[in-house]
Amino acid sequence: MIKNADPRLVEAWQKIEDARDAYANELKAVQEGCEHLLVAHWKGDGSDPYRICLNCRFEEKGSHWSFNVNHWKAADHTPSLLGTSPERLIFEVGRSEIFKLRVPTYTIQNS
Ligand SMILES: [Zn+2]
Numbered sequence: 001m002i003k004n005a006d007p008r009l010v011e012a013w014q015k016i017e018d019a020r021d022a023y024a025n026e027l028k029a030v031q032e033g034c035e036h037l038l039v040a041h042w043k044g045d046g047s048d049p050y051r052i053c054l055n056c057r058f059e060e061k062g063s064h065w066s067f068n069v070n071h072w073k074a075a076d077h078t079p080s081l082l083g084t085s086p087e088r089l090i091f092e093v094g095r096s097e098i099f100k101l102r103v104p105t106y107t108i109q110n111s
Contacts (some may be wrong), residue, residue, distance in 0.1 A: 010018050024106045032057045039082050039090045043067040048075050049057035050098050051090075053083040057083070057103040 002013040034056035042050045051063040051072065060082045061075040069090055074080045084090065093101075 006048075014104055020106045021108050023104075024108045027057075027103070027105065031058045034058065037088055039088055040093045040098055040101055041069050041090050042093055043069070045095060052098060052101045053082065054101070057101060058093055059102060 001017070002010050007031045031053075034053060036053040036056070036058060038054040040052050040054055044050070044062070046063065046069050048064055049063065049066045050059060052059040058081065060080060062072045062080075063075050063077075066075075069092055070084055072080055072083045082088075
């Protein structure tokens with residue numbers, strides 16, 4: 001939020017915040033409606049492994065024991081949405097590929 005500035009700047013900044021909110025709402029809706037059937041898996045190479053849904057880009061960090069593609073537990077021990085299951089196709093990718101799949105996330109500012 002820009003305050004006490006030229007009204008054009010305040011208005012332009014508000015448009016940015018509104019667009020971020022619209023994006024955040026769409027991302028949330030897409031991710032909540034996705035079955036996460038195509039997932040990229042990075043084994044972590046010594047750090048925590050990562051999985052990202054190729055459709056909605058929902059991502060999870062796995063426990064350090066989850067480097068094996070056939071075993072997955074979320075690092076924070078919450079129920080996993082990207083776990084290994086028969087209907088889910090999981091593709092192993094490298095570090096540079098997994099982080100290129102990430103999308104920006106924003107906290108909704110205006111309600
Ligand atoms: Zn998904």
